[in-house]
Amino acid sequence: MRPVYFEDEALKLIDQTLLPTREVIRSYTDYRDVCDAIVTMVVRGAPAIGVTAGYAVALAAREFAGRPDFAERMQQACDDLRGTRPTAVNLFWAVDRQEACLKAALTAGQDAYVALRAEADAICAEDIAMCRAMGRAGAALLHLGDTVLTHCNAGALATADYGTALGVIRAACEAGKQISVYADETRPLLQGARLTAYELHKDGIPVTLITDNMAGWMMRQGKIDAVIVGADRITRNGDVANKIGTYSVSVLARENGIPFYVAAPTSTIDFEMMTGDDIVIEEREPNEVGHFAGVQTAPEGIRFENSAFDVTPHQNVSAIITEKGVLYPPYIQHIPKLKNEG
Numbered sequence: 001m002r003p004v005y006f007e008d009e010a011l012k013l014i015d016q017t018l019l020p021t022r023e024v025i026r027s028y029t030d031y032r033d034v035c036d037a038i039v040t041m042v043v044r045g046a047p048a049i050g051v052t053a054g055y056a057v058a059l060a061a062r063e064f065a066g067r068p069d070f071a072e073r074m075q076q077a078c079d080d081l082r083g084t085r086p087t088a089v090n091l092f093w094a095v096d097r098q099e100a101c102l103k104a105a106l107t108a109g110q111d112a113y114v115a116l117r118a119e120a121d122a123i124c125a126e127d128i129a130m131c132r133a134m135g136r137a138g139a140a141l142l143h144l145g146d147t148v149l150t151h152c153n154a155g156a157l158a159t160a161d162y163g164t165a166l167g168v169i170r171a172a173c174e175a176g177k178q179i180s181v182y183a184d185e186t187r188p189l190l191q192g193a194r195l196t197a198y199e200l201h202k203d204g205i206p207v208t209l210i211t212d213n214m215a216g217w218m219m220r221q222g223k224i225d226a227v228i229v230g231a232d233r234i235t236r237n238g239d240v241a242n243k244i245g246t247y248s249v250s251v252l253a254r255e256n257g258i259p260f261y262v263a264a265p266t267s268t269i270d271f272e273m274m275t276g277d278d279i280v281i282e283e284r285e286p287n288e289v290g291h292f293a294g295v296q297t298a299p300e301g302i303r304f305e306n307s308a309f310d311v312t313p314h315q316n317v318s319a320i321i322t323e324k325g326v327l328y329p330p331y332i333q334h335i336p337k338l339k340n341e342g
């Protein structure tokens with residue numbers, strides 16, 4: 001199990017030393033550094049962002065303890081965290097949860113830091129448990145020898161451990177189903193190439209890296225049996241925000257009669273939002289498109305657009321795999337019921 005630590009002086013996230021393309025961040029003592037890590041995507045992937053933000057609120061409480069302006073400072077820290085990335089709802093879910101925890105601790109006269117730290121540990125442990133449960137539920141959808149297409153990284157590196165989409169693949173492999181994977185490279189930051197391919201290869205799960213624009217041709221040749229992606233926000237009607245390019249993959253899957261599955265914990269469901277039309281899509285630094293590994297790849301003076309996510313309409317989603325089980329259309333009948341289910 002890949003640990004997420006929170007020790008005396010530091011928030012230790014993941015062992016990134018094996019990831020040459022990512023900066024090695026082993027410890028944080030300041031919640032502002034955690035904000036930077038989320039903005040710059042040292043920490044990325046919806047569930048991992050949520051878990052990390054939970055620890056960051058605890059860091060803020062430790063820093064501001066005993067100050068007369070404690071309440072204002074904590075409010076600012078929570079607002080700073082919420083301002084880091086707009087699309088992944090897990091971030092807001094975790095910060096809201098920590099705010100409720102803080103309020104309860106103060107009302108009960110408990111130490112805020114101790115309470116927030118315990119709640120962050122609980123969020124982290126729940127994320128791991130949810131990924132395992134999703135894996136078990138989703139593995140039943142895959143068959144012996146299936147080849148699965150993934151998009152972006154929805155693996156252990158995007159969660160506290162195990163992964164959402166990759167959790168399903170891992171669970172199916174653990175059940176002896178001999179799954180192999182085509183991983184989209186996922187331009188512009190190549191999470192599929194750097195992270196998904198890295199994780200699966202390390203686990204001994206056969207993985208083949210393809211460029212984003214090969215997906216349709218792979219499907220057309222009968223090389224893909226199922227698509228599984230993660231999600232950054234799912235609305236009440238089953239619309240799904242995920243890494244840019246996911247929508248195109250869903251259209252291609254539909255055209256080719258291939259099931260398109262989404263694996264996400266219920267912390268990724270926005271129970272307040274009716275449809276994907278209302279999801280705020282993050283627009284990132286345009287230069288990410290015009291550069292590759294620090295090298296400029298486009299002529300001077302060119303304009304870029306760099307939407308980080310898109311929305312796949314629920315009509316293209318064959319099933320949504322959650323820790324509470326597999327949902328099928330019509331999602332609007334099933335998703336709202338999950339809100340208060342234990």
Ligand SMILES: CSC[C@@H](O)[C@@H](O)C(=O)COP(=O)(O)O
Nearest residue numbers: 044045046154158164230231243
């Ligand atoms: C379990 S991760 C699900 C999603 O967060 C993942 O597919 C994704 O789109 C990540 O985007 P990123 O921009 O790398 O944070």
